[in-house]
Ligand SMILES: [Zn+2]
């Protein structure tokens with residue numbers, strides 16, 4: 665099975681030498697070229713894709729950030745279209761979430777919330793399958809040589825998931841609270857996906873500050889949910905053929921560590937939103953309305969306000985209340 669060159673985000677290598685890149689922020693002309701001509705897009709979508717001040721250009725990466733350590737060529741909208749990525753169709757349009765192992769309450773994101781978020785974000789039906797509780801020796805478990813944490817091997821889980829792909833699935837995404845490793849030489853990985861086979865596995869084990877022996881904030885459950893939703897949306901975006909974004913601050917930016925990951929926005933930039941829209945064909949206003957309801961329900965005010973501002977561009981009546 666091929667490991668996607670971009671899907672294994674948040675990779676932490678043991679004993680590997682990483683080249684440092686001098687990432688140069690793409691100038692405005694290049695960002696506009698990446699977005700492509702919008703003339704034939706519907707008027708509302710054109711307004712929502714306008715690269716105004718709501719979309720900041722990519723930040724300059726720090727020494728330990730993704731773009732310093734990983735060369736990313738970027739993918740324009742036209743490149744995306746020409747790549748003929750997997751797309752949902754009438755017979756393959758359900759995103760399945762397959763829990764692997766237990767999801768203890770308080771320290772895990774609620775599966776019903778992950779389902780609701782993914783359904784709003786991708787505008788596709790999302791179903792949660794009954795949990796699979798693996799045997800103690802299943803998926804090549806090991807104790808992490810540094811931390812001693814129990815980990816399971818991603819490629820074994822991905823192989824298992826291939827056998828569980830329902831006929832009406834667009835993709836099946838394993839979710840787990842068990843830590844992962846992609847290869848014995850690696851320390852750990854947050855997630856890995858195989859795009860061709862339409863399977864992915866993501867772990868939320870490291871989203872709880874307690875994992876790092878850090879104090880838990882008072883809103884720890886929302887922090888865990890927020891991180892879970894973000895990683896689910898980011899990694900699933902790869903399933904639609906979106907590689908890491910280099911044009912704007914964007915949910916699909918690569919993230920090399922939790923601080924960088926937390927700093928990436930919860931939303932797609934215009935280039936990535938246009939790609940997802942091309943793939944799914946959703947109503948972008950309905951999508952933002954559903955995301956807005958999710959954010960308000962969870963009191964994610966910054967995201968709710970950001971989405972309300974997007975909606976105000978297509979309907980002044982939906983402008984945020986002052
Ligand atoms: Zn990624």
Ligand SMILES: [Zn+2]
Nearest residue numbers: 909914933936
């Ligand atoms: Zn983007």
